[in-house]
Amino acid sequence: xxxxxxxxxxxxxxxxxxxxxxxxxxxxxxxxxxxxxxxxxxxxxxxxxxxxxxxxxxxxxxxxxxxxxxxxxxxxxxxxxxxxxxxxxxxxxxxxxxxxxxxxxxxxxxxxxxxxxxxxxxxxxxxxxxxxxxxxxxxxxxxxxxxxxxxxxxxxxxxxxxxxxxxxxxxxxxxxxxxxxxxxxxxxxxxxxxxx
Amino acid sequence: xxxxxxxxxxxxxxxxxxxxxxxxxxxxxxxxxxxxxxxxxxxxxxxxxxxxxxxxxxxxxxxxxxxxxxxxxxxxxxxxxxxxxxxxxxxxxxxxxxxxxxxxxxxxxxxxxxxxxx
Numbered sequence: 001x002x003x004x005x006x007x008x009x010x011x012x013x014x015x016x017x018x019x020x021x022x023x024x025x026x027x028x029x030x031x032x033x034x035x036x037x038x039x040x041x042x043x044x045x046x047x048x049x050x051x052x053x054x055x056x057x058x059x060x061x062x063x064x065x066x067x068x069x070x071x072x073x074x075x076x077x078x079x080x081x082x083x084x085x086x087x088x089x090x091x092x093x094x095x096x097x098x099x100x101x102x103x104x105x106x107x108x109x110x111x112x113x114x115x116x117x118x119x120x121x122x123x124x125x126x127x128x129x130x131x132x133x134x135x136x137x138x139x140x141x142x143x144x145x146x147x148x149x150x151x152x153x154x155x156x157x158x159x160x161x162x163x164x165x166x167x168x169x170x171x172x173x174x175x176x177x178x179x180x181x182x183x184x185x186x187x188x189x190x191x192x193x194x195x196x
Numbered sequence: 197x198x199x200x201x202x203x204x205x206x207x208x209x210x211x212x213x214x215x216x217x218x219x220x221x222x223x224x225x226x227x228x229x230x231x232x233x234x235x236x237x238x239x240x241x242x243x244x245x246x247x248x249x250x251x252x253x254x255x256x257x258x259x260x261x262x263x264x265x266x267x268x269x270x271x272x273x274x275x276x277x278x279x280x281x282x283x284x285x286x287x288x289x290x291x292x293x294x295x296x297x298x299x300x301x302x303x304x305x306x307x308x309x310x311x312x313x314x
Contacts (some may be wrong), residue, residue: 073257074211078208
């Protein structure tokens with residue numbers, strides 16, 4: 001049995017089920033991260049003293065990682081555009097670049113974590129460090145999830161391009177929407193945790 | 197996102213412009229953090245820049261700008277409404293006065309005349 005409206009627009013919603021599904025998932029993700037941002041505000045407003053992020057974290061490294069993640073969003077959107085232009089080789093190139101940039105982000109983040117562990121800046125040490133580890137950790141897990149999905153679409157999953165092009169394009173677009181959301185979360189996490 | 201090859205090529209030009217803007221705004225965010233301003237002003241500036249960057253990502257990279265589905269917009273509006281409520285919960289926590297010990301303004305006043313008779 002074929003799942004309906006994976007490519008065609010559903011008349012009652014004006015959108016296909018793939019896009020509606022991923023947007024509903026992202027809506028739930030907004031609430032997940034929103035809960036943590038709300039917690040951050042509650043803890044910060046209630047704290048008698050709060051460290052400036054720059055005194056504990058490495059701002060140049062954080063800035064570098066922000067640029068890397070923005071770069072990966074650009075390559076992701078270019079991967080999808082390449083499929084629209086029926087250029088499969090370019091798609092593989094841009095998707096591969098997205099994966100490599102994501103892995104670079106994770107490597108840099110791991111280095112930051114290692115630095116924190118070595119200097120005993122652990123979640124139990126302060127409220128600031130607890131929320132830092134929780135928020136960046138959850139974001140990191142989302143990056144890992146994105147890398148797994150993107151790697152599948154770059155490798156074994158890309159065979160679908162030769163059999164069901166439109167469906168494959170939609171899959172890449174859905175993965176892209178998720179990836180841009182992960183980038184968007186970091187755009188807010190970076191100033192909140194590193195700079196304020 | 198759907199459209200012709202020409203439309204896709206136009207989108208690619210937009211992606212490049214947005215990418216450059218995002219990179220510049222990231223550097224501006226870091227530069228502004230070194231300014232000697234009060235914490236509320238610093239928070240305001242940082243959030244305004246982050247919101248601008250977020251809007252660019254959502255509208256151009258996530259194609260919300262060309263979206264025509266009312267269902268999708270309604271879903272996102274509902275999400276935004278709940279998100280705002282979520283952000284106001286800490287404020288409600290601060291306004292909550294249940295369990296807070298209060299001293300009345302006339303607590304030190306001498307007892308009423310009628311009470312002394314007892």
